Amino acid sequence: MSNLTPREIVSELDRYIIGQDAAKRMVAIAMRNRWRRQQIDPELRDEIAPKNIVLMGPTGVGKTEIARRLARLANCPFFKVEATKFTEVGYVGRDVESMIRDLMEIGVSMVHKEETEKVRIKAEKNAEERLLDLLLPRSKDRDSNPAGFFMGSSSGEVEEKNPAPDDSTREKFRKMFRDGLLDEREVEMEVTVQSGAQVEIMAIPGMEEMGSNLQNAFSNMFPGKRKPRKMTVKDAYQVLIDEEADKLIDPDAVNELARERVEQQGILFVDEMDKIASRQDATGGADVSREGVQRDLLPIVEGSVVNTKYGMVKTDHILFIAAGAFHFAKPSDLIPELQGRFPLREELSSLHKEEFYQILTEPKNALTVQYKALLETEGVTIDYTREALEEIAANAEKINEETENIGARRLYTIMEKILAKLSFEAPDKSGQTIVIDRDYVTDQLVDVIEDRDLSRYIL
Known part of the structure; x- marks a missing residue:
């Protein structure tokens, strides 16, 4: 397991995720505690349960990305699943144990890849x-005598x-x-x-x-x-x-190592957790099934044994990270037993113009870098001015306020709208350098920005 310190983990997460410092610190501590647990005497180690986390905040603020990047840093089995895919036993839908089987498949694939590299x-x-x-x-003669020798004398001496x-x-x-x-x-x-x-x-x-x-x-x-x-x-x-x-490679050894890694280091990211919370002011209907999903999920989170085709997998020390917008339901609307299994909670803040600008300029995989690389394959070089990126960030904040707040995902739609014409004409502009400035951004967005109803559909 990765032995990065919490400060180093946060520093790595900062390369891809803007803001949300409190959430980054929380998951960094949780990951470091997993490493600390491995250093403890085995008798006490089994008594230390993972501190599961609930991340709250609107869509597009970095909840899923934090968990995904964390798993890559730690090089441990990671699986993301939506809680809405599951239903109470007896209803049509997936049973909650399937998430453990899926996590085990990922663990086997990961270990098999590592063992392949070794050999x-x-x-x-x-x-x-x-x-x-x-x-x-x-x-045929060569196959039967690969060393190139023959018995050349009656005395039995070997001659080359x-x-x-x-x-x-x-x-x-x-x-x-x-x-x-x-x-x-x-x-x-x-x-x-x-x-x-x-x-x-x-x-x-x-x-x-x-x-x-x-x-x-x-x-x-x-x-x-x-x-x-x-x-x-x-x-x-x-x-x-x-x-x-x-x-x-010994497949049995791979399966055993994968099972141990899943049990000790596995991370399950359960998204849309708020969708299975029963609101206190709601009665009957779908909320009955939602509470059933919670009760089916409870033994998995608490610690149970799940049968997979690779053997029995214990879930006692798998780290669960739940996430959801929690606009209508609250974590307190979950059944008390399940609340107790998610002791750590952190609310992620909404993104504003300053964060959008940072998202466009700072991460290694920023959208501006991606589009620049895509168009360079056609021989077209694009350069962004600071004013252009500030205009994009301001528009993203404005549209999120006026329509639905979808966080950083708004930048995808805006960037695609701005560069759609250039992407279409790129093969005809090979060798050219295009400067994306404030006027260019304004010209491409003028219609949809002025027409609020149109912006709801396009942006």
Whole structure:
């Protein structure tokens, strides 16, 4: 697990997320506590439960991005799910245990990728030999006597024979392959394909595990067969690397390591938590099902055992981060038992002109950087003036106030509207440098800004 300090975690989050300092500090402490827990004596370690978090705030202020970036920093299994996808057991919809199964799939994929990297050098070496066999098949005599020796005397002494004539050719081919001279040559090799009919199991809502088991059963009934297929040397090499890596990796060890990582380091981000909160002034109707989802979610958050195709997964130490706008419902509208399992709460503030300007200029992946890179592929260079970016930020704040407040996502629609014409004409402007100034921004937005009804649809 990453051993970044809370200050270092916040510093990394600052590179991608503007503002929301209190929320960043909270999640940084929660992540550091996970590392601290791993350093404690095992007997006490199991007694330390994660401090789950509720992030409150309007859409587009950075709730999801904070959790996603946090998971990447920690290199731990992370899965985002919407609470509205789940229904109480007995209703049509997904059961809450499926989120643990999905998290386990991500954990297995993550560990498999890491183990593949560990054996990659050996896999590449083996793949190269197999590829050379395809390009230059060995003779039968060579295959039966690979060392190049024969029994030449009646006394049984081993005499060395001259190297097989294809050795020098093989080395020439090896050098040509490493120099990339054979990348486009076609070879025919056997690949594994699924035999028989392709059976797709449509799982009954709430019974995804049964559907997965049936899918696996049919896969075992129709094992894969090897069939010849033509492909370039470059593509064949990648296929052979994957095959050789799979031979070197123990799938049982991967599954066990993934299960341990999910149990000890997994993060589940449950979005739209406010949608399953029952408002105190509401009675009956959909609120009955909402409370049922909360009660189904409670044992997962408290700590239970969920059956997956990779084995039993304990949820006691998975970190849950819940998020929601909480415009109408409040965290206090959740059932008391569930409130107690989310002791940390932080409200994220709305974004204003200053934050929008920072979002356009400071992050590594800022929208301005993205559009600049996209248009450079057409040979067009665009430069933004400070006044232009301030005008975009001001418009984003104004439109959020007059229509729906969708936070930083408003910048996506505005930037697309401003650069739509230029993006369309870019292939005809190769080699040109376009300056995006305040007048350019105003000209592109004049119609929708003046017509409030139109802006509701376009921006």
